[in-house]
Amino acid sequence: xxxxxQIPAALSVPEGENLVLNCSFTDSAxxxxxxxxxxxxxxxxxxxxxxxxxxxxxxxxxNASLDKSSGRSTxxxxxxxxxxxxxxxxxxxxxxSEKLVFGKGTKLTVNP
Amino acid sequence: ExxxxxxxxxxxxxxxxxxxxxxxxxxxxxxxxWYQQALGQGPQFIFQxxxxxxxxxxxxxxxxxxxxxxxxxxELNVNALxxxxxxxxxxxxxxxxxxxxxxxxxxxTRLTVT
Numbered sequence: 001x002x003x004x005x006q007i008p009a010a011l012s013v014p015e016g017e018n019l020v021l022n023c024s025f026t027d028s029a030x031x032x033x034x035x036x037x038x039x040x041x042x043x044x045x046x047x048x049x050x051x052x053x054x055x056x057x058x059x060x061x062x063n064a065s066l067d068k069s070s071g072r073s074t075x076x077x078x079x080x081x082x083x084x085x086x087x088x089x090x091x092x093x094x095x096x097s098e099k100l101v102f103g104k105g106t107k108l109t110v111n112p
Numbered sequence: 113e114x115x116x117x118x119x120x121x122x123x124x125x126x127x128x129x130x131x132x133x134x135x136x137x138x139x140x141x142x143x144x145x146w147y148q149q150a151l152g153q154g155p156q157f158i159f160q161x162x163x164x165x166x167x168x169x170x171x172x173x174x175x176x177x178x179x180x181x182x183x184x185x186x187e188l189n190v191n192a193l194x195x196x197x198x199x200x201x202x203x204x205x206x207x208x209x210x211x212x213x214x215x216x217x218x219x220x221t222r223l224t225v226t
Contacts, residue, residue, distance in 0.1 A: 046214065102156075
């Protein structure tokens with residue numbers, strides 16, 4: 001059974017700091033991995049999708065890496081801003097299945 | 113391009129009642145998935161519909177059922193509501209193809225069962 005773990009559960013940083021969010025998964029047989037952002041009480045916004053054959057994806061100040069063999073992904077946020085404050089969720093699309101398996105998320109607070 | 117929409121935004125029901133939640137998929141997408149997100153948890157997969165047929169189901173009881181219509185919109189029905197059904201219900205649409213299945217989520221429906 002696929003399990004996804006995100007560390008840390010919460011993170012508070014000053015504005016301008018570079019930071020890394022971690023995601024690990026137990027079964028490496030995945031199609032892809034997605035990082036999402038969720039604002040309080042809202043839906044999920046897709047940030048980055050990494051196919052199983054890829055090592056990383058970049059969008060603006062965000063960079064996500066994937067090491068499928070070790071079951072790890074990281075989301076790097078450069079020059080953090082207060083507007084980045086949200087919960088960040090990692091999800092893997094399990095091979096042979098139609099579902100996304102999510103971690104519990106990392107709640108990020110960027111202080112002005 | 114129209115995004116994923118869900119209705120209603122909020123809903124309050126009493127234990128034992130039935131509820132129907134609705135989702136309109138993103139333009140060009142033929143697959144809809146439903147997730148339940150309890151407070152402080154990650155979303156849990158309920159089921160997926162592809163071309164009006166159920167195409168995978170998570171660990172949810174039969175009182176959770178769904179439909180997909182020819183225009184690819186979808187409904188989630190929950191019978192005999194329990195207090196633990198209180199959650200944010202998320203709908204995601206995608207275009208099903210092998211190996212790549214980026215899912216786009218709607219804003220969710222907040223269900224409160226009292």
